[in-house]
Amino acid sequence: MYVGSYGRGTAISTSDIDILLELPKNEYYHYSSLTGNGQSRLLQTVKKSVLSRYPRTEVHGDGQVVVVVFSDGMRFELLPAFETSSGEYEYPDTHMGGNWKSTNPKAEQEALKRKDVESNGLLVDTCRQIRFLRDTYFTNEHLPGILIDAFVYDSIANWHWGSGNGTSHQSEYSSGHPYEESLLKKFRIATAWGGVPQWRAPGSGMRIDNSASICNSLGKILKKMAEE
Template sequence: MSLPVSKRGEVISRDTRSTVSTRYRTVTRAINREFWNSQSETQNSMYVGSYGRGTAISTSDLDILVELPQNEYNRFDYARGNGQSRLLQSVRSAIQIAYPRSEVRADGQIVKIAFSDGIRFEILPAFRSISVFGQWDGTYIYPDTNMGGNWRSTNPKAEQDAMKQKNISSNGLLYDTCKHLRSVRDNYFSSYHLSGIVIDSFVYTAMGNWRWTTNGESSSAATGEYERVLLNYLTQNILSWPYNSMTAPGSGQIVEVSNSIVCLKKVVSYIAE
């Protein structure tokens, strides 16, 4: 079956966005109060993940990065045992004070909050990664409690900026395609795993210079040609590699695709064939 990409625009209601914003400010204030001695509802935090990149189609899972002071990194990094786990527990305790009736738990790299309306927040505590020259390029390091504890890195602002610029140059086609693939995944292949960063990284590169036509402009492309371009890129550049891999837009960081590749193939094939 062929299910071509269509214009989707914003698919999350204003009321839902308002609820998300209120909770975001509450979480931010709880972190700032505990770690920064501040009551700010906006500083030291940012939306990340699909919501932050502008490609989410629902708010069932919201990702937030909260920045912590450097002295906290030193304290937990030097701690005996799994300091990363202790850090997550410390963040969990701060958030539990703000939401005492919600389920708040630490899980691997994040702290999860489950609300009664089905919305879940995933909080990623992170520290600025400062170079030996005292410079910061937007990269954060964050805790991973697995395998005895270690640190990983991410640069979400670079990813968001790259996605935003390409969405503008494609007249909205980038965001619409990413949302379309999410919709197909959720409606037809929900039993499979396909992460948001894999979708966004794939579409960002695979779409090339394709764009929506503007008002009064005609398109020379045949129906379904764009979708076949996506499928051809997947077949020739992803599925044919000895080791499936992608890089994230803007940051160039490696994106783990092994758990998502089966579903990505199903989704892209579904819209193109």
């Protein structure tokens, strides 16, 4: 299953793709029963499996994923995971002696898709525009794709692309501010007086990193959008 920005349909590059590898549940019980960081052993098993098929390819473990980098620059991050009865997935985290974490990419993808349809495509276009500005003008800033998507999902309100004229409109209760300015205003309200925003992953409600440095990066990009 494609996950991450590519899976949510908000990526602007296809050279870095996240893939969730759903494994049999019995493997979860096996690696959970091992002593000495079974999660790390699971990643090593996946790594060896990839290397057996692509022996000349750069392959290494990285905390929660196995990273595969091909000679043409294509990069894949493989996340081994196990589906639960609730539809979520548990995946390995090798840090702090090893543990399992949860994710729900299906719920996130479905939530974004619904709101993108409601906005006539404005949601995805906005997420991609923010990524473009990040990668073009703010290359030294760290701004994860999931935070971009969560912010836009939470802030887009009733804005949507108009039919045929390329502009965005809100409902009859619109304050009249341009769309980009409304996003910047919502960001400033959420971060006023040093406040820590509580944006969560759309659909799943999973916690994401809302640290000050990351939010500061988002603020710089939103300001540029509003000024252009």
